[in-house]
Amino acid sequence: MSLISLLIAPLLAATLPAVDENVVEKAIRPHQGQIVVVNLWATWCGPCREEFPDLVRLYNENKGSVVLVAVSMDEPEDAAKAREYLETHKSDFPAYIRGFKDFDAFSSALDPDWKGAIPATFIFDQSGKRVFSHEGKVTYKQLKKVISRLK
Amino acid sequence: MRSTVALFTIAAFCFIIALAQAEAAVKVGDTVTDFALTDVRTGKEISLRDLKGPAGVALIFIATECPYSNAFNKVMADLAKEYKAKGINVVGINPNKTEPADAVKRHADNNGLDFVVLKDSGAIADQFGATRTPEVFLLDSQMTVRYHGAIGNSKLPTTKAEQARADDLRPALDAVIQGAPVEVAQTKAFGCTIKR
Numbered sequence: 001m002s003l004i005s006l007l008i009a010p011l012l013a014a015t016l017p018a019v020d021e022n023v024v025e026k027a028i029r030p031h032q033g034q035i036v037v038v039n040l041w042a043t044w045c046g047p048c049r050e051e052f053p054d055l056v057r058l059y060n061e062n063k064g065s066v067v068l069v070a071v072s073m074d075e076p077e078d079a080a081k082a083r084e085y086l087e088t089h090k091s092d093f094p095a096y097i098r099g100f101k102d103f104d105a106f107s108s109a110l111d112p113d114w115k116g117a118i119p120a121t122f123i124f125d126q127s128g129k130r131v132f133s134h135e136g137k138v139t140y141k142q143l144k145k146v147i148s149r150l151k
Numbered sequence: 152m153r154s155t156v157a158l159f160t161i162a163a164f165c166f167i168i169a170l171a172q173a174e175a176a177v178k179v180g181d182t183v184t185d186f187a188l189t190d191v192r193t194g195k196e197i198s199l200r201d202l203k204g205p206a207g208v209a210l211i212f213i214a215t216e217c218p219y220s221n222a223f224n225k226v227m228a229d230l231a232k233e234y235k236a237k238g239i240n241v242v243g244i245n246p247n248k249t250e251p252a253d254a255v256k257r258h259a260d261n262n263g264l265d266f267v268v269l270k271d272s273g274a275i276a277d278q279f280g281a282t283r284t285p286e287v288f289l290l291d292s293q294m295t296v297r298y299h300g301a302i303g304n305s306k307l308p309t310t311k312a313e314q315a316r317a318d319d320l321r322p323a324l325d326a327v328i329q330g331a332p333v334e335v336a337q338t339k340a341f342g343c344t345i346k347r
Contacts (some may be wrong), residue, residue, distance in 0.1 A: 020272060045343060103339060116341045117341075117343065118343065118344065137344070
């Protein structure tokens with residue numbers, strides 16, 4: 001590896017943007033008109049890694065009408081690890097790392113009834129209304145069913 | 152008219168199902184019925200009633216492989232030591248299907264969890280409506296739930312042991328010991344999904 005790439009690598013790794021309590025305004029509302037699938041995951045979370053290919057597949061098959069918003073719940077200093085994992089999926093969906101100061105406010109913005117376990121997946125319809133919440137692993141079939149109903 | 156009745160019936164049915172699901176979870180203020188689980192160290196069944204200290208018991212759903220749970224290993228061990236002397240026992244319950252009793256025992260021994268750790272097939276987690284690790288249910292001497300939620304760091308969850316604190320659970324423990332109302336009886340516990 002050249003000296004330049006050695007120097008640049010950490011900078012690139014640090015480019016996973018943070019998302020705070022304003023997750024709806026920042027990460028969901030800009031995609032109004034499309035179905036937004038928000039997935040909370042972490043590099044250390046086994047079931048998150050198991051379900052992730054299904055989410056990416058759903059996004060890749062429905063580009064234009066469905067956006068996947070992946071929010072890593074890894075700690076901000078572990079952004080590089082999260083980014084490295086995302087890169088193995090070679091896709092272009094928006095991805096963030098947690099940057100909130102108040103977990104209650106962040107989780108309530110997504111769904112006040114979410115109990116706090118990850119993986120967690122929330123689907124917002126074209127108008128931005130939350131229509132699906134799931135704690136634990138989701139399957140492609142489950143997601144597809146919700147998406148088809150909204151399309 | 153007929154469709155209205157049908158709709159109403161469906162709505163009522165859904166409501167009943169929702170109620171039934173809500174009732175499956177133990178809430179703050181509920182009194183818990185006694186149960187018995189296997190102690191991973193002795194291999195013997197032990198009942199909640201026998202585990203309870205004179206002032207109560209803090210049941211903590213834990214995992215061997217969840218970084219959020221593991222970040223609190225020392226915090227839990229310290230709390231167990233401190234509050235045993237004050238009348239509340241800390242008890243760990245591992246409800247993950249993926250983590251057998253011998254692995255749970257090894258994990259407890261290797262991480263200095265010097266309190267009773269029980270193995271649950273998932274039935275007790277279901278009964279409590281627990282969904283993640285770590286997740287605490289603090290019961291008083293009458294087995295009434297007085298606090299439910301995080302051990303600590305609920306505002307800013309952490310996987311770093313050096314940052315882990317018991318700032319959510321500790322005030323609840325102190326209130327129960329003093330016979331005072333628990334000011335914050337419910338916090339949101341972030342964590343790993345219980346593997347059912």
